[in-house]
Amino acid sequence: QQQVKQSPQSLIVQKGGIPIINCAYENTAFDYFPWYQQFPGKGPALLIAIRPDVSEKKEGRFTISFNKSAKQFSLHIMDSQPGDSATYFCAARFGNEKLTFGTGTRLTIIP
Amino acid sequence: GAVVSQHPSWVICKSGTSVKIECRSLDFQATTMFWYRQFPKQSLMLMATSNEGSKATYEQGVEKDKFLINHASLTLSTLTVTSAHPEDSSFYICSGSLNTEAFFGQGTRLTVV
Numbered sequence: 493q494q495q496v497k498q499s500p501q502s503l504i505v506q507k508g509g510i511p512i513i514n515c516a517y518e519n520t521a522f523d524y525f526p527w528y529q530q531f532p533g534k535g536p537a538l539l540i541a542i543r544p545d546v547s548e549k550k551e552g553r554f555t556i557s558f559n560k561s562a563k564q565f566s567l568h569i570m571d572s573q574p575g576d577s578a579t580y581f582c583a584a585r586f587g588n589e590k591l592t593f594g595t596g597t598r599l600t601i602i603p
Numbered sequence: 604g605a606v607v608s609q610h611p612s613w614v615i616c617k618s619g620t621s622v623k624i625e626c627r628s629l630d631f632q633a634t635t636m637f638w639y640r641q642f643p644k645q646s647l648m649l650m651a652t653s654n655e656g657s658k659a660t661y662e663q664g665v666e667k668d669k670f671l672i673n674h675a676s677l678t679l680s681t682l683t684v685t686s687a688h689p690e691d692s693s694f695y696i697c698s699g700s701l702n703t704e705a706f707f708g709q710g711t712r713l714t715v716v
Contacts, residue, residue: 524703534710535707536647588703
């Protein structure tokens with residue numbers, strides 16, 4: 493099963509809040525889990541990625557939490573800002589195979 | 604991160620004509636590039652995997668004669684939409700892999716009128 497399920501579909505958070513986006517996967521062979529940020533009319537940009545040998549990774553205001561036993565991973569955005577408003581995609585990959593994308597979360601940060 | 608440049612960023616063409624989209628890896632060599640299509644408010648849909656010097660591998664349901672992919676060098680892959688029709692209007696995005704990370708182009712908005 494190659495599917496990656498992402499939730500929620502959309503999310504509205506007040507500035508300074510911590511939006512959390514969740515993803516779940518089935519294929520235990522996946523060994524790379526990136527998150528992408530996409531602004532309207534632009535290609536996705538790699539935000540942060542994690543491998544299954546660690547449970548958490550932080551880069552600036554962005555944190556990935558990874559639960560290997562539950563086959564779930566999530567993105568947390570600390571001190572969210574209006575400029576973080578975008579669509580976020582989780583993805584998963586095995587080796588150099590193609591990426592399997594989640595369905596996307598449209599995040600809106602209101603001032 | 605690595606840079607993938609896609610050109611043009613938007614194009615309008617008449618029905619029945621062909622359109623070529625270029626994808627270049629500017630600061631790395633990409634033996635594999637991927638081509639995606641994205642409809643409004645939807646996720647990326649993989650169309651094909653392009654390998655340098657060999658034929659592209661197309662996903663199920665993607666017409667290889669309509670979407671011609673050429674990967675002639677380690678830094679350039681092209682997608683040609685042949686005999687374009689209005690239903691081909693979409694956002695096309697390429698990506699190149701460096702190690703195991705994927706870097707995306709800025710996308711091409713194709714409108715067929």
